Amino acid sequence: MNWREKVLDFDNIGNRGDELTGLVFDVQKFATHDGGGIRTLVFFKGCPLHCLWCSNPESLAVKPDIIFVPNNCIGCGVCRDVCPKNCIRQTAVDGNGLDFDRKNCTLCGRCAKLCYAGAINIIGRYLTIGELVRIVERDRKFYEESKGGVTFSGGEPTAQPEFLTAALQELRQRGIHTAIETSSLLPWESFAPILQHVDLVLCDLKHMDETEHRRLTGVSNQLILDNLRRIAGLSIQLRIRMPLIPGVNDDQENLRRTADFVAGLAIVQNIDLLPYHRLGEGKWRQLGREYGLSGLPPQTEGEVQAVVQYFSERGIAARVGG
């Protein structure tokens, strides 16, 4: 049974009694980014930020989502006929035309299960710790040979603190290296107990100006910056990352303030630059939502290298990718 079939299994869409579960929307194996070596990336659903450039919009809600891929749809109408809530309206007979009443959809998964064209997916599946461990243990020998491990990403992994902590503890007991890719937007009293069990923290600096940060992500950056200062004072490994969004946060003033902040941190003197891409744009449409940066072209290679050079001149080791 492959991953997609498992996601669509009715038993796995719903939560399961009292057993501790985490809601994840993807598991990527053999990744060579986000933490070093060969890694399994586990993507949690739910995020307190709403970045305009988010390339994983299916991660935002803390509940499963329904996603429609118009190009796969052949217009057979099966989904419309099986929906018990009459949520699906066909607007064209040749495919590419379905309206979902997402408010009344109960995410029963019936339409997705019966769409043999693969045009409808339910995004999100509840995993127990045991199921998660079975998935990641399959690649143990690759982690060991490459100094890799498991990275919890999202969405925001700390938005499911109980499951995340249990997963981190279990993997540490098993000798598997762990990383979290986090916004760091949570009270220190909640963050510190999680950090005890993590080997590496990856955190973005999205914008140094608080007002701009609110406009771009929906939240203030003050708690994030405070937490990063505290993490940098611990023995835990921290990598700062910066999504480079053209015309949004790559101006000289923001680069200067970002460099000042990184240079002021204890120990950490590096930054990973993540150039803007538009790979997530189509997913916003498939979820029935609007993409906030539609039409924005990525930076040129030369523009990205100019940012690398700027940080290097400030004494901060910069690299492209993370």
Ligand code: SF4
């Ligand atoms: S989404 Fe799937 S089931 Fe629904 S009309 Fe398109 S191909 Fe048929």
Ligand code: SF4
């Ligand atoms: S998931 Fe269930 S309720 Fe939602 S559109 Fe599909 S069949 Fe209807």
